[in-house]
Amino acid sequence: MAKKPDPNEMLPVKNTGETVMYVASQMIHPGETRHFPRHHIPHNLLPQAAPEAETGADTDPVLELMEQKAPGIKAGIPALTNAQLQQVLDLEQGEGGKKRKGIIEAVQNAQMERLAAAEAREQFLKQDAEALLASKELAAMEPDELQALRALEAGENGQQREDVLAGIDGLLNA
Numbered sequence: 001m002a003k004k005p006d007p008n009e010m011l012p013v014k015n016t017g018e019t020v021m022y023v024a025s026q027m028i029h030p031g032e033t034r035h036f037p038r039h040h041i042p043h044n045l046l047p048q049a050a051p052e053a054e055t056g057a058d059t060d061p062v063l064e065l066m067e068q069k070a071p072g073i074k075a076g077i078p079a080l081t082n083a084q085l086q087q088v089l090d091l092e093q094g095e096g097g098k099k100r101k102g103i104i105e106a107v108q109n110a111q112m113e114r115l116a117a118a119e120a121r122e123q124f125l126k127q128d129a130e131a132l133l134a135s136k137e138l139a140a141m142e143p144d145e146l147q148a149l150r151a152l153e154a155g156e157n158g159q160q161r162e163d164v165l166a167g168i169d170g171l172l173n174a
Helices: 061-066 070-079 082-093 101-125 129-134 143-154 162-173
Strands: 010-014 021-023 026-028 033-037
Touching: 026 033, 061 070, 061 082, 070 082, 070 101, 082 101, 101 143, 129 162, 143 162
Parallel strands: none
Antiparallel strands: 010 033, 021 026
């Protein structure tokens, strides 16, 4: 939960313009900085909180995750990419890693589940086009599953059947 800012907190206001500016009836010359209570500063001059994407831009999500205790790491595993899962495993098992059995098992289980899901998608696509498009399973898939299925079908090793791709696109656009 975000902490409410103290209205009496003193904040700097710097005039980066070329002309004099006024804050709370006080003149600030170009290049000059003055401090004011937060509640006296116009909203457009208040420091803006950095958006999430920018604050984490320089940080590695895996390294941030690895700073947590085991339950926090396990909770973050589903959000990781396959490459990030491997990075967690390498860090945990490597020299200097804590070699926590629970985390290693959780990562390996996630990798096996993802592999099984990918294999199941490939098997699903091996059906003939008519059976595939009539499948209730296809219609019940979530958009991310449909996207993955489409990528397999359209990919280099896929069958690239236009009717199947059009059917998947129809479900994605519905």
